[in-house]
Amino acid sequence: MKITMTVNGKAVSGDVEGRTLLSGFLREHLSLTGTHVGCDTAQCGACLVHVNGEAVKSCNMLAAEADGADVGTIEGQANADGSLNAIQQAFQDHHGLQCGFCTPGMVMSAAALLKENPRPTEAEIRKYLEGNLCRCTGYHNIVKAIMAASGQDVSSIAAE
Amino acid sequence: MYSFDFEKPSTVADAVAALGAEDAQALGGGQTLIPTLKQRLAAPSKLVSLSGIAEMQGVCVEDDGSLSIGGATTHATVAREAAATYPALAALAGQIGDPAVRNRGTIGGSVANNDPAACYPAGVLGSAATIVTNTRQIAADAFFEGMFTTALEEGEIITSIRFPVPQVASYQKFLQPASRFALVGVYLARFADGVRVTVTGASEDGVFRWSEAEEALNKEFRPDALMDLRINPANMIADLHGSKAYRAHLVSVMTKRAVEACM
Structure with missing residues (x-):
């Protein structure tokens, strides 16, 4: 299915399966590999991103559930000039x-x-x-x- | 995960229709279901997300003073929005999992799953809440039927849960820090017509009422009233985190703490 969302302020879209995880969509479809998958059991929090401003473990949310959402990842954290926030x-x-x-x-x-x-x-x-x-x-x-x-x-x- | 179709309806009626498909399953926040699917312990043909249904969201106070919580309301929302009306229930919601889990996990999902160590079943049964579904209303006393088993029919959706608000209540959770579930959790609610004491995490049968403690506290509401009460460890859960006897002991300790917190 086709999904679209805003990731770090940019509109993105992709074709995913029902079972595609948000972490997989970010890493494999968008090549945003700063979001890490540590335990894959929703315990370690290495995959934590923001979905509509709220902290969410992206390995425990389907990409399709984030259709239309505003997603923030570690790649969007630095200041506009590239310096660390x-x-x-x-x-x-x-x-x-x-x-x-x-x-x-x-x-x-x-x-x-x-x-x-x-x-x-x-x-x-x-x-x-x-x-x-x-x-x-x-x-x-x-x-x-x-x-x-x-x-x-x-x-x-x-x-x- | 095995492959499945995904659907996200915006009304309860559409969700019920979507769940009519063979082997379709409802998806709340997915904080238990998604890990279960990853382990390939379930193979639904279709997941029907309940997160897009506006009528199942939010916390509101009814005319009779009871608190109604939409089935798709997250733990974080309950922790925030129920705090003024029903602080003990809000505190329970605020102790589930961790902040990111609370932003996704829902009350309906937790109650429908009826994990024997989940927090919400204790709060729902302890409050004598009413589970409202797309077809009927079910009293909490008739809802929880045993570990991972409830009175829900195939395809039935918890649309909301209505909580009578007690005079005072407390949830005492002995945390199992790896899973963040309760090793033992006790919910105590004192209403004008009596005390309810419910226990999660301890029994092979899932959440239960400890009626002997209720009777003792109805006679005398103070921690010492429980002094000579022991719960039979025979039906307790035993695992690497705690023996039957240990859990039985914890039930007494946490109940006493709940009474103390209500004084």
Whole structure:
């Protein structure tokens, strides 16, 4: 079936099967491979994107369900001039990643959190990230990066 | 996943018609169904998405004070929009899965699936809610028939669920952190005409009412009223996360916490 949607501000369309996942449509039809498929069981959150502004695990949503939707992926996060946005820059500044596999999902999750809660506490960030798994960092620097991206002082929390 | 057709009707009538096809299946938010399909544990000929049906969306307060929630309403919406009217139910919705799962998963999907460890069945049965379908209204006490089994007929759709709002209520979830389901969850609701105590995650038969605890709390509504009560572990679930005895113990502990939260 034919589906059309807006991805990172651009109108796109494609011919998909009923069983095509949104993650597969983004990666294989649109070559937007920044959205990672980690567990494929909707637990790890590496595939997290925004659908009509809401955080969604794209490996657990059919592409056909996103027909007509406004989708945001990690490729749409950078500033217009190509520089890193505040969240991405904070991840770099505070070493919020090691292998980087979970990072696209972490950044998209952080963006969704900061939209609904612009100055979250450390506890609120940890709670919000329950659906995003990182096997390298132990989360401390991810939490720190998100706090820094929201303009808060991070000098007193979590070791580098 | 095996191949299937996809349809997204915009009215309940069209969805019912689409579900008339052989081996067609309704799709709520898909947070359980899609992983099930990936495992090839189901092979529907057609998935009928319920997410495009406007009349099945949203939370509203009825004239009699009860809370009506559309079957296709997401957990995130319930957590947000039911908070003022029925805080315990909103809190339950806000503890399901994780934020991204709550943005897709729906109340109708969860209740129709009746996973033995899901949160909503405890809230629905504990509130003595009414399940409204495209053909009839079913009292919660007659709806949940056992693990993954409900009174729903083939092709019947939960269009909304109506919750009487209790004087006070609390959901106490002992999280199984890998699945994010309840290892044991207890919902306690106190109405003018009595207390209801429901348990999820514990029984081989799915959600159930713990009538002995209800009787004890109807006599005396305080945590100590449960002191000498033990639930029989014979029918409890045993798996690598907890034995029957462990789950039976948790039922007592979580019920006591629910009473404390209501004091």
